[in-house]
Amino acid sequence: MHDIVGTMFNKRFMEELFKPQEMYSKKAMRTVFDRLAHASIMRLNSASMDKVSLCSRPSDVLLVTLNHVDAVKDFVSGSPMILLLIDHVYHLLHEVSIFLKDKVQNSNGRFSLPVD
DSSP states (O other): OHHHHHHHTOHHHHHHHTSOOOOOOHHHHHHHHHHHHHTSSOOOOHHHHHHHHTOOSHHHHHHHHHHHHHHHHHHTTTOHHHHHHHHHHHHHHHTTHHHHHTTSBOTTSOBOOOOO
């Protein structure tokens, strides 16, 4: 389990994943999650996969993701190195990095809107 989680939460992979890019369609998202699940010994039933597909808003995806990351963190609680990788993912999830990089949002969460 530690090997799978370590690979999934690899810092370089996560930073690439969080780079600004076009949003995936629901079908493409399902394919990504399906391939991720089947690339390991892990198997997901269709009900679990449907939870991701049912997310209609980005905030829903974020909440489901945070819930799953919390569960993964419990699985690897005995591995400090992997917990550091997961903490890095939490940091990426909580900072809306696209807004921060574009200076639309400050590090305290407030938005910086130009006054014309």
